[in-house]
Amino acid sequence: MSVLTRPAVLLASAAVAAGLLVAPGAAYAADTTTQLTAAEMKAALEKVSAASDTAAAEGWKGAAGYRFTESGKSVTGTETITADRTHGLLSDVFAVDGFGATTLVLDEGDGVYQSISGGPQVDALKMMGRSAVKYVFVADKTVSLEDSAPDPGDLVEDYAVAGTRTAHEDGSAHYAFTAGDGVSITLHVGADAVLTGTDATMTEDGGTSEVSLDYSYGPQTVHKPAAAETIDHKTLATGVAYLTMPETVKRAASLGAADTRKAAKGRKVNVTTLRRVVRADASAVNSYAGVAMVKVKNVSGGVRVFGTNPWTKKTVTYSVKASGKKVVVKKL
Numbered sequence: 001m002s003v004l005t006r007p008a009v010l011l012a013s014a015a016v017a018a019g020l021l022v023a024p025g026a027a028y029a030a031d032t033t034t035q036l037t038a039a040e041m042k043a044a045l046e047k048v049s050a051a052s053d054t055a056a057a058e059g060w061k062g063a064a065g066y067r068f069t070e071s072g073k074s075v076t077g078t079e080t081i082t083a084d085r086t087h088g089l090l091s092d093v094f095a096v097d098g099f100g101a102t103t104l105v106l107d108e109g110d111g112v113y114q115s116i117s118g119g120p121q122v123d124a125l126k127m128m129g130r131s132a133v134k135y136v137f138v139a140d141k142t143v144s145l146e147d148s149a150p151d152p153g154d155l156v157e158d159y160a161v162a163g164t165r166t167a168h169e170d171g172s173a174h175y176a177f178t179a180g181d182g183v184s185i186t187l188h189v190g191a192d193a194v195l196t197g198t199d200a201t202m203t204e205d206g207g208t209s210e211v212s213l214d215y216s217y218g219p220q221t222v223h224k225p226a227a228a229e230t231i232d233h234k235t236l237a238t239g240v241a242y243l244t245m246p247e248t249v250k251r252a253a254s255l256g257a258a259d260t261r262k263a264a265k266g267r268k269v270n271v272t273t274l275r276r277v278v279r280a281d282a283s284a285v286n287s288y289a290g291v292a293m294v295k296v297k298n299v300s301g302g303v304r305v306f307g308t309n310p311w312t313k314k315t316v317t318y319s320v321k322a323s324g325k326k327v328v329v330k331k332l
Contacts (some may be wrong), residue, residue, distance in 0.1 A: 033166045041177060042160035048175075051193035052153030052215075059084045059220035060151055062213050070207035082220050083145060089222035090145050103135075105224060106148055111139040113225045116236075124239035125231070128311045135225040138233045152195045152215045156187055172196070241291040242309050246316045248285060250331075252294045253305040253318035256281040257327040260320075269322035271302060278303050278320050304332070 036044065064079040077096040084090065088108030095101035103115040113135040116122060125133050163177025171191030178184050181202075188197035198213045241248070256278030263273055275298060282294040282305060297304045302321030308314070317332040 031166050031168055033164050036163055036165055036175075038160045038162050041163050041165075041175065044165060044175065045156045045159050045187070047193050048187070048189050048195055049153040049156050052156070052195045052217075053151060055192075055194045055217040056083070056085065056151040056153060058086050058218060060215060060217045061220055062152065062215050064211055064213045067210045068207065069210075081149060082222050083149060083151065084220045084222045085145060085151075086219060087222070088145060089224060090149050091222045092149070105135070105222065106143055106145060107224060108144050109141055110143070111137055111141075112143060113137050113230065120240045120243060121236060124236060124243055127243065127309075128239045130231060132229060133231045134229045135231070136233045136236050137225075137230050152198075155198065156195060159185075238291050239311070241289045241293060242311065245293060245307050245309055248289055249294055249305060249307040249316045249318060252282040252285040253278070253320050253329050255285065256303075256305065257320050257329045260322075260327045264325065264327075266325065268325055269327055271322050274320065274322050274327065275303050278305065302327075 060083050062079075062081040064081075066075075066077040066079070068075045075096060077094065079092065079094045082091045090106040090108075092104045092106075093101055094104075100117055101115075102117065103113075105113040107113070115135055116125070116133065121136070125131055159177065159179070161177045161179060163175060165173055165175050167173045173189050175187045175189065176185070182204075183200055183202045186199045187195060188199075190196050194217065196215055198211075198215075200211050202209045256274075259281055260269060260274045260277045263277055264270070275296075279296045282296050286292050286294050293307045295306055295308075297306070299319065299321075301323075302319065304317060304319050306315055306317040319328075319330045319332055321328050321330075
């Protein structure tokens, strides 16, 4: 599965499942704290998992806050995961302060959409006359919400470590424990045994990672990008490659000339060898670019190396010709 189809969609959930801390909980009156063995914790959380799975049958939403602190400096971010299980859709909006936001939308059995926010992709879309496009799409019939974004109940069912259960007057409770990797975790549970929130903290190599999540349940609405605002990832990748077409064509011609000189070993350059070497190098350059952009055509004394942008219709051309013991490259 590609990176896009196995996104960090639930960086929040995955982080918490693996273990990530604990924001101070609210003060409750008449709290009762009970020590739980690993077996008791596992049994209690299995009930929480089952209740949460039932609550999430039609959908759920997770709102997460992050803080990464090291050497007195902090980076904060947020993530909102919305799962519409009825229609097989999920959105993940992840934002880091100062760096903007990224949106992923999973369409079960179809593929993944990722928002386009800047850089070469935006430049390519402008060149292609498709500035209205906001998402790149990767088709993948195997993508599923269950694999890519486990629901809240899945996050608690495997913990089997000793800890505490603190019961509150309103029937809610929270479970606190330290996972095997040293991560402190607090799970907040409603009176109906449904998971309502998760807090976790991890300190490692002088840095501290904190995450806090709140969950809500029931039918959700996820916006699936329209065709007019979407582009296939292969098409977009081709557009990005053509942004640097002049440099790519020049590289193929120059590399072919250099390798032809090496092949001649100081002797007179053979035109047949030149054509074979330049074609091989052009093929290698195309492979690196991911697009069959560079073309090679035989001409008297050598070859013409060229590329034509399918959107702008502009052509860049170089001649590579044998001249005694030399190979001459010239832009046409």
